[in-house]
Amino acid sequence: MSEFILDINNFFRLDGKVALVTGGSRGLGLHAATAFLLAGARKVIITARKAAGPEGIDQAVEKLNKLPGIKGQAIGIPANVAKVEDIESLVKEVQKTEDKLDILIANAGATWGGPFEPTPDWSSQKVLDLNVRGVFNCIRLFTPMLAKSGKPQDPSRVVIVSSVAGSIVPHVGDHGTIMYSASKAAAHHLARNLAVELGPRNITTNTVAPGFFPSKLANGLIDILGGDKELNEANPRKRLGKPEDIAGVMLFLCSPAGNYINGEDIAVDGGARLAHGRLTKL
Numbered sequence: 001m002s003e004f005i006l007d008i009n010n011f012f013r014l015d016g017k018v019a020l021v022t023g024g025s026r027g028l029g030l031h032a033a034t035a036f037l038l039a040g041a042r043k044v045i046i047t048a049r050k051a052a053g054p055e056g057i058d059q060a061v062e063k064l065n066k067l068p069g070i071k072g073q074a075i076g077i078p079a080n081v082a083k084v085e086d087i088e089s090l091v092k093e094v095q096k097t098e099d100k101l102d103i104l105i106a107n108a109g110a111t112w113g114g115p116f117e118p119t120p121d122w123s124s125q126k127v128l129d130l131n132v133r134g135v136f137n138c139i140r141l142f143t144p145m146l147a148k149s150g151k152p153q154d155p156s157r158v159v160i161v162s163s164v165a166g167s168i169v170p171h172v173g174d175h176g177t178i179m180y181s182a183s184k185a186a187a188h189h190l191a192r193n194l195a196v197e198l199g200p201r202n203i204t205t206n207t208v209a210p211g212f213f214p215s216k217l218a219n220g221l222i223d224i225l226g227g228d229k230e231l232n233e234a235n236p237r238k239r240l241g242k243p244e245d246i247a248g249v250m251l252f253l254c255s256p257a258g259n260y261i262n263g264e265d266i267a268v269d270g271g272a273r274l275a276h277g278r279l280t281k282l
Helices: 027-038 057-065 084-095 121-149 178-201 216-224 227-234 243-254 272-279
Strands: 018-022 043-048 073-078 103-106 156-161 203-210 265-268
Touching (some): 018 027, 027 156, 027 243, 057 073, 121 178, 156 178
Parallel strands (some): 018 043
């Protein structure tokens, strides 16, 4: 083995790679898809439940394919990845044009907030079906395609988009997110298990745990907690997350720079979790 660092100019490139991003039509998933195309990916497949509409796949694919200077392309495939039959159909659809997959970003997620005792059971089922079962089944069913692509020095990558809520107790009381938080803790430990299960097949599995990024999923809670101004002030970095923050960590994990990172949780929150008591409102 050479003692020299080789090819450092391509450390963060994804030339020729094929990626799939669940929940890729908006928010963090769209940021990741954007980063992959700008870094040279050959194809980025995004999924969401709906094709049409202001938050559907079609509008996102149009935006992605208009990015300046890209050589690859984005395509959209509708799928509800909380349902195993939809994931099975998604795999078959991807296999019509690709025989292997280099990157899988399990980003689609659901939340629910409210007081503890009146919690309706359907809300817990919704959260767990997408955030845990859906992630597990999506990775499980795409594993043969990921294994076909992975090599010892260039493994395939799985990244689970979780939340800092999986490692702290962020919100209880009237605006509690207890089951959401528990689902994200499960996602973290799922990634650790899969790192050991899939590592020998040349597939790495890691977790990205964002804090507050303005998005449809987070905006309601941001408003409840005092809005951007209060949360900015409470954050050690004095701001909320930006698209570039997600783009950077995704490129690190999915490019040659991150090919020996496996089973890790990376918090992307500016350090806010370390002072999370200031963000907890009972």
